[in-house]
Amino acid sequence: MKIAVIALLKPSQVKYKITPLLRSGAAEAVILFRKNKYQSSDPKLIQYVLPAFMSYKPFYWTLTPFYISYKLRKHDIDLLLTYRFIPHTYYTWVVSRLLKKPFIYSQIDEDVVTLHQNLVGKLFVEYIMSSALQINTPGMRSLNYWRKVFPTKKINALHSTIDTNVFHPVSCEQRYDLMYVGVLTELKRVGLMIEMFWHLTQKAGRDYKFAIVGYGPLENTLKNLVIQLGLEQNVSFLGKQIVDNQLLCKSRIFTMASRSEGLPCALLEAMACERLCISTNVGNISDAITHGETGFFYTSLSPQDMANQVSELLDKYDELESVRQSARAHIILNHSFLSATKKWDVLLSELDSTQ
Numbered sequence: 367m368k369i370a371v372i373a374l375l376k377p378s379q380v381k382y383k384i385t386p387l388l389r390s391g392a393a394e395a396v397i398l399f400r401k402n403k404y405q406s407s408d409p410k411l412i413q414y415v416l417p418a419f420m421s422y423k424p425f426y427w428t429l430t431p432f433y434i435s436y437k438l439r440k441h442d443i444d445l446l447l448t449y450r451f452i453p454h455t456y457y458t459w460v461v462s463r464l465l466k467k468p469f470i471y472s473q474i475d476e477d478v479v480t481l482h483q484n485l486v487g488k489l490f491v492e493y494i495m496s497s498a499l500q501i502n503t504p505g506m507r508s509l510n511y512w513r514k515v516f517p518t519k520k521i522n523a524l525h526s527t528i529d530t531n532v533f534h535p536v537s538c539e540q541r542y543d544l545m546y547v548g549v550l551t552e553l554k555r556v557g558l559m560i561e562m563f564w565h566l567t568q569k570a571g572r573d574y575k576f577a578i579v580g581y582g583p584l585e586n587t588l589k590n591l592v593i594q595l596g597l598e599q600n601v602s603f604l605g606k607q608i609v610d611n612q613l614l615c616k617s618r619i620f621t622m623a624s625r626s627e628g629l630p631c632a633l634l635e636a637m638a639c640e641r642l643c644i645s646t647n648v649g650n651i652s653d654a655i656t657h658g659e660t661g662f663f664y665t666s667l668s669p670q671d672m673a674n675q676v677s678e679l680l681d682k683y684d685e686l687e688s689v690r691q692s693a694r695a696h697i698i699l700n701h702s703f704l705s706a707t708k709k710w711d712v713l714l715s716e717l718d719s720t721q
Contacts, residue, residue: 367714370397370438372458373449373472380404382631383449383472384411386527386706392714397441399434412441427453431460443467445499445717451478451491459494468499468717472525473508475628476649482515499717504628505650522713523653526629527706530698533638538615542577542602543680545617545641547609547632548624550582555623555646557584557591558669562623564595565673572680577617579604614639618683619676623664624648634701637661637693642679642686654701660693 371384380398387393388408397412398404401421404413414437420426434457446469448458455471462469471494481487492515495501501516503509504525512521544563548554556578563576578588578601585603592601607613609632614620620636620643627649634654636643643661645651655661662679664672679686699705 367392367445367718368395368397368441368443369393369445369447369714370399370434370441370443370461371447371449372399372434372454372461373447374454375400375449377404378631379449379474381529382527383525385529386703387447387710389703389707390710390714392711392718395441397438397443399437431457431464435461435464438465445470445714447472449474451481451494455494459497462497469497470500470502471495471498472502473504473512473628474525475504476508476626479508479511480626500713503650505653507650507652508628522709524706524709524713525650526631526634527701527703528631528634528638528697530638530694530702530704533611533614533635535640535694536611536615538612540616540618542575542617543572544574544576544619544621544676545579545614545636546577546621547579547614547636548622548630549580550578550584550588552584553625554582555625556588558623558667558672559621560588560591560595560597560601561669562672562676563601564597565670566676567597567600569673569677574600576601577604578602579607579609579613581606609635611635611639614641617641619644619679621676622646622651623667623672627651629653629701634697638697638702640690640694642683642690643693644676644679654696655693656696658689660689660696 388396388410395410395412399414401416403415420429446458446462446467448455448469449472458469482491500520501512502522502524505523509521509523546559550556567574589603592598614636620641622633622645624646629650633643644664645655647663657663
């Protein structure tokens with residue numbers, strides 16, 4: 367089966383989402399469209415970089431689906447796959463109409479749900495998604511949401527996966543008690559975690575350390591908050607980093623406090639590295655974390671209460687080794703490249719048999 371991918375994906379997201387598809391025996395070729403070339407030597411991957419003139423937004427917004435359709439005519443594709451609703455699923459819908467080929471919509475985050483909960487957005491989302499052959503979701507919470515909207519459509523939980531051969535525990539100096547990995551935006555509530563960390567440092571007898579990995583528009587605001595709270599010696603902004611197991615294993619606890627998520631790969635990577643993870647219970651994170659078994663959820667968004675939870679986890683860190691081991695076992699079974707490839711094998715074989 368030849369599959370064309372139309373998506374807005376960062377390089378890391380291409381790796382997480384396209385690698386399992388490329389490894390599927392049912393995928394003969396994957397044709398990927400991007401603004402910049404993705405570095406890969408896989409012979410099954412065919413890439414098209416959008417022409418330079420399409421960096422001009424009016425051209426990009428109007429001509430992209432027609433350019434993609436033109437390039438795909440010579441490949442005789444069987445299926446279109448799209449990630450990100452605006453504008454890429456719309457582009458895919460147009461290409462699908464032009465080429466008369468089916469498409470699968472794959473949800474990444476909760477933005478499409480937010481759009482669907484708006485009256486005008488609801489009509490637009492349902493009109494486009496009703497044309498999809500199938501819908502892939504980040505997890506069961508999203509799956510159940512769309513199942514109520516499209517009760518007769520096939521909906522799969524198939525999304526974030528990681529390479530558990532790369533992300534595994536290693537012995538190294540644990541410099542940090544806490545670590546966060548992600549963008550520095552309001553949605554991620556990093557400021558809330560810094561406030562929580564300040565309460566944690568008020569407990570006597572420990573010199574706690576917190577590493578913040580990533581960058582974003584709130585970076586200066588968050589650094590000023592750290593200064594205001596007198597945490598300059600305790601909080602390290604590590605900036606943009608290549609996130610690997612060596613980095614993740616320098617911490618004991620991985621933390622997130624997002625307002626909304628799909629199913630974040632940074633969390634899955636930390637769990638695969640047997641870090642003790644604590645997060646807000648949003649989006650599809652409950653697909654990865656079972657409270658007390660593979661990780662923990664914050665039970666309150668009070669910075670003081672959050673600090674008390676984290677303090678207890680740090681005090682019992684060694685006793686919670688079974689939780690950390692269970693976290694890795696869960697990721698291998700449900701969120702590894704291998705598990706996703708098996709799902710693609712089944713999905714594509716079923717589609718092939720019906721064509």
